[in-house]
Amino acid sequence: MKPIIEGLAYVLGDSIDTDQIIPAEHLVYSLTDPEERKLYGKYAMSGVPANQQGLPEGNTPFTKADAYASDYTIIIGGSNFGCGSSREHAPFAMKEAGCEAVIAESFARIFYRNSVDGGFVVPFETRQKINDRIKTGHRLTLDTTLGKLTNHDTGEEFLLDPLGEVAEILKAGNVFEYARQAGLIESK
Amino acid sequence: MTITEKIMARNSGRDRVSPGENIWIDVDVLMTHDVCGPPTIGIFKREFGEDAKVWDPNKLVIMPDHYIFTSDRHANRNIDILRAFAAQHNLPHYFDVGTDRYKGVCHIGLAEEGFNIPGTVLIGTDSHTCTSGAFGLFSTGVGNTDAALIMGTGKIWVKVPESMRFVFEGSLPPYLMAKDLILTVIGDIGCDGATYRTLEFDGEAVFDLSMQERMTLTNMAIEAGGKSGIIPADQVTFDYLSERGKTDYNPVYSDMDARYHSEYTYDVSKLEPVVAKPHSPDNRATVREVEGTRLDRAYIGSCTGGKLEDFEAAAKILKGQETVIATFIVPATTEVAAKLHTTTIDGESLHDIFINAGCQIGESSCAACLGGPKDTFGRTHGTEVVISTTNRNFPGRMGSKQSAVYLASPLTVAASALSGVITDPREVLV
Known part of the structure; x- marks a missing residue:
């Protein structure tokens, strides 16, 4: 986990389910083949209805039609982000597109867990609603150590909820490295 | 505990x-x-x-x-x-x-x-x-x-x-x-x-x-x-x-003082048949509240709605009747599929009841519950309004982002397949 994550915001609404993050028809590509896996970056967030893509304006695809990576680094969501299926392809696709962190009022359990255990994106919760105070394209800095988000376009700062025990897994890189460091499985 | x-x-x-x-x-x-x-x-x-x-x-x-x-x-x-x-x-x-x-x-x-x-x-x-x-x-x-x-x-x-x-x-x-x-x-x-x-x-x-x-x-x-x-x-x-x-x-059981x-x-005797309206499983309405909503297709299948008893319930309503919208039947497993042939209502197999009612029967799998590849049985490709026994109706879940899915019981789905509009099963159950 990087101590500082900087980049542009991509803002979404409530209940972004995993079918919206990566539609089921795309779950067939290899996650290991270096060329084929790029398709996950291409289709990340492609299931979000057009008028909800990149709020408040909408109609702003996360990844442009001819690209495999997104211009946006930090996703700002609402409540119950990542609900629905258990597909780990969802946080994988976000990472493949270049996303590094997602900040939401609440997360669905399996998405949150997959993000952490696979070391894909850093999921921060915030008790206050912030997806109506940040616009898609705003320049953000996320201090993952302090749990502080700065919006450089408005000057606003937001204090996020502490990561708690999962910070150790994120710091280790993924659950395998965490388990090795804790002596729960043998070192490679 | x-x-x-x-x-x-x-x-x-x-x-x-x-x-x-x-x-x-x-x-x-x-x-x-x-x-x-x-x-x-x-x-x-x-x-x-x-x-x-x-x-x-x-x-x-x-x-x-x-x-x-x-x-x-x-x-x-x-x-x-x-x-x-x-x-x-x-x-x-x-x-x-x-x-x-x-x-x-x-x-x-x-x-x-x-x-x-x-x-x-x-x-x-x-x-x-x-x-x-x-x-x-x-x-x-x-x-x-x-x-x-x-x-x-x-x-x-x-x-x-x-x-x-x-x-x-x-x-x-x-x-x-x-x-x-x-x-x-x-x-x-x-x-x-x-x-x-x-x-x-x-x-x-x-x-x-x-x-x-x-x-x-x-x-x-x-x-x-x-x-x-x-x-x-x-x-x-x-x-x-x-x-x-x-x-x-x-087996284990909860203690009397479990927290x-x-x-x-x-009280289940006071509950009503319900649907989840598009585009979220918690978007509940009673069937009576949405009765008459126009439909393009009905779908009975999946892990939650494609078991033998789900088909028995639907067949009770579809027996001797004809569906007026495209109706897809997907037995969850090969065992369920086999039992569609051996389970009968008044001498007619569930399989024959569905075929005679004009339904299409697919092969055992998850099929269109989650959309899937373009050639998936029952998948939506346009602006279809679907009533389905499946478990999710988020945008695009059954394939097309423009389609809309109502979740309901097999009884409600079967009753609606006969009329082409959302229908309370009490209207057709004898």
Whole structure:
């Protein structure tokens, strides 16, 4: 986990389910083949209805039609982000597109867990609603150590909820490295 | 302790556990399928080595079910990967496509094959793995990384969940099904109303239900954000298991003084047939409130709505009638498909009832429940309005982002297929 994550915001609404993050028809590509896996970056967030893509304006695809990576680094969501299926392809696709962190009022359990255990994106919760105070394209800095988000376009700062025990897994890189460091499985 | 806490205590080697604790537990069964199996295998090999051994081949169940009857080359490659892995590791519980062993939808296949054992821990790479909780066990869905860790070690870390208790009292009227009960609960508490928690079901109306109907209740725990759903095992459970040759198990039950996050009580005799309107499973309305809504298609299938009793319920209404909208029938498993031919109502098989009513019958798999490849049976491609016995109706879930899906019981779906508009089953049940 990087101590500082900087980049542009991509803002979404409530209940972004995993079918919206990566539609089921795309779950067939290899996650290991270096060329084929790029398709996950291409289709990340492609299931979000057009008028909800990149709020408040909408109609702003996360990844442009001819690209495999997104211009946006930090996703700002609402409540119950990542609900629905258990597909780990969802946080994988976000990472493949270049996303590094997602900040939401609440997360669905399996998405949150997959993000952490696979070391894909850093999921921060915030008790206050912030997806109506940040616009898609705003320049953000996320201090993952302090749990502080700065919006450089408005000057606003937001204090996020502490990561708690999962910070150790994120710091280790993924659950395998965490388990090795804790002596729960043998070192490679 | 609750039943869930007791199972977690047992599988972590402790006397007791409390909600909120992070613990490592032993896994009794790991299940995976064609969508998440190949990436799980990829991570397993990356982390444990190309020649690493599965922790216990007898505890790994692989049931391909998602994208089976498709010409999509990537989807078919996933089956090849599973087949090669099963051969390499000599796995006894691989249910291969194109053989007599092929099952179809994994959650129903797990029940039919006797893998749902009371008092145990079953983890699967599918969010609807919570279905198995109908047998008094802890079951939950995980991603590929967690599954790969289990594949190598037999262990998973879990946060012990708080339990919410849902008590259904009274006697279920003939126009209601378990689907109406769980859609009522999800409508009450919302899609995130049980996040990080277990839904424990109780009450005489629950124990009056068959195992098939109980699985509809636990299946949709995830639609309320739940980590798991659970129904304590009783004689109905034991009878189902003994028919499947399983007699050796050790069920546990919640203590009288077990602590719950919250408790909800329903008198089922007062409940109504309900739907979940587009585009969320918690967007509940009574059927009467949306009666007359125009439909383009009806769909009966999936882990939650494609069991034999779901088809028996639909056939009761469709017998001797003709559907006026495209109606798709997808038996969850090959066992259900076979029983469509042998189960009769007044001498006519369910299969013939559906064909004579103008329905199309697909092959056992997840099919259009989650959209899938373009050539998937029943998948939406335009602005179709669908009434379906499946479990999710988020935007694009059945294929097209422009289509709209209403979730309902098999009775309500069948009644609506006859009229082409959303119809209360009380209108047609005699």
